Amino acid sequence: MIIDEDDESDDVDRVQHFSHHHPLILFEMRTEYFFESPSCKICGKLCVDSACCCKCQFHLCLECSLLPTIQSGAFEKIQHFLHDYPLILCGKEVVEVPCSVCGTPCLGPTYGCSRCNLFLPKSCAELPQKIRNISHLSHSLTLASQNSKEGGRVISKRSRKARCRLCHKDCCDFAFCCNKCNLQLDVECALLKPTIEYPGHNHRLTVGEKIHDKLECNFRKTFCKDSPAFRCLECNFSLHLLCGPLPCTVKHKCHIDTLTLKDQYVEDDDDDDDFYCDVCERRRDPRLCVYYCAEGCPMIAEVKCVISEVMASLKGKRGDVALRIVGRYISSKMISKELAAEVI
Structure with missing residues (x-):
């Protein structure tokens, strides 16, 4: 059997998977075509039925190639853009681990990868991959890992975690980032939008629940810390809650x-x-x-x-x-x- 990847006929089933830049062709794996069965690039198991890119010798087993992405719904297993391996839905109502995205305890339905110790509650599993925030209109923000990865596993961690530009809290393993501007926002702050009109200031202000490090209030000239505050990311402008x-x-x-x-x-x-x-x-x-x-x-x-x-x-x-x-x-x-x- 010879697979022509340029064949655009309806007889060839293709799938565009997030893990590979070329379309993958679905076909039945037969031993006469391969000296040994290739391994799936996601789960590592030997492929019986496969989605294949022969140009790159890239193989996925059929199960991993057809996993639902992002829109978790009621699926017991999903393929998420944040992780190379499938995430399995945990049956417990409460999973006593912190979410790898937002850092809060996982409550309710939770997806996880036990081999990498990565867990996402359903709400974080359905976060968008890219957003555009009015505080940073020049570029979109992408939800991405803060660590270097290889084959789904973390191979190196930053010696110091990235800090959220709005609340100055250390971000979890994942954050919304603009690499061009070296900007990171934790999930909660990235989904906020400036809504407060402040007289004499050109931009609307965003209110944060808690500032985690010293930020000087532009009115009182004292520090905002461990309390709510108004922020303007474009001007690095801050106000105590009671000053705004x-x-x-x-x-x-x-x-x-x-x-x-x-x-x-x-x-x-x-x-x-x-x-x-x-x-x-x-x-x-x-x-x-x-x-x-x-x-x-x-x-x-x-x-x-x-x-x-x-x-x-x-x-x-x-x-x-x-x-x-x-x-x-x-x-x-x-x-x-x-x-x-x-x-x-």
């Missing part, structure tokens, strides 16, 4: 009425100079802004005690919201439309 625009109102489970932002709040009947947050019932700094009930209820909440709703509003989960910068009487707004990074 905050939602004028929030609705929180701690109180039935809407809470309103106030620069400072000192109770008229407080004679002992002790000021308390009504959510955590701890002393608060009266110089800091709070959320209070404008309907007359005795409810005063520190920003940190309603931070879940503040961050939800800033990330667009509550629609377009009015914002205000504390102490400067400057209004702003959050744009909730087209929040997700563009998949390409």
Whole structure:
């Protein structure tokens, strides 16, 4: 049997597999055509039925050549662009290992490769390979490994992990990268989009849940660390959360009425100079802004005690919201439309 790879007739079955640059021809493996059965380049098993590129002597067993890619659905085994070997769906509801992409514990359905100790929960297994983020419009960002690999195995690791440009956290084994600009973003930050309009700044700001290293606030000239902050990647511009625009109102489970932002709040009947947050019932700094009930209820909440709703509003989960910068009487707004990074 002679296989003509240039034959474009309908009698020849072809598959374009991500692991090889040429189309692969599907055919039945017979011993008279080969001195010995070739091994599959993905799983390593001997090929019985094969997808082959004879120009390159590249072989895949039929099972690996037809594995579903990325769109995991309910498949028990998938072929993922991040890994050379198939990923198997684990039957446990909770897999007590960190995700190789985002670093958080794997919860729910998880795909894994035990030989390489790589695990992806279903949500991360379905991440796009390329995105375009408005913070870096010059090039697309590609989800890729931070380590050198050969044959599916990690052969060398960076002595120092790549650091996310937005939150300054060390990235996991995989990150969204632009190699032309030496830019890395962890998965969570790469999927964020600048939505906050800040007066006097040419670009919209992105709000990050936590800054993991010292970044100087451009307003107070002190460091943002271990707290939320506003960031502009294009200008390397940073603001403490309380230095930037905050939602004028929030609705929180701690109180039935809407809470309103106030620069400072000192109770008229407080004679002992002790000021308390009504959510955590701890002393608060009266110089800091709070959320209070404008309907007359005795409810005063520190920003940190309603931070879940503040961050939800800033990330667009509550629609377009009015914002205000504390102490400067400057209004702003959050744009909730087209929040997700563009998949390409």
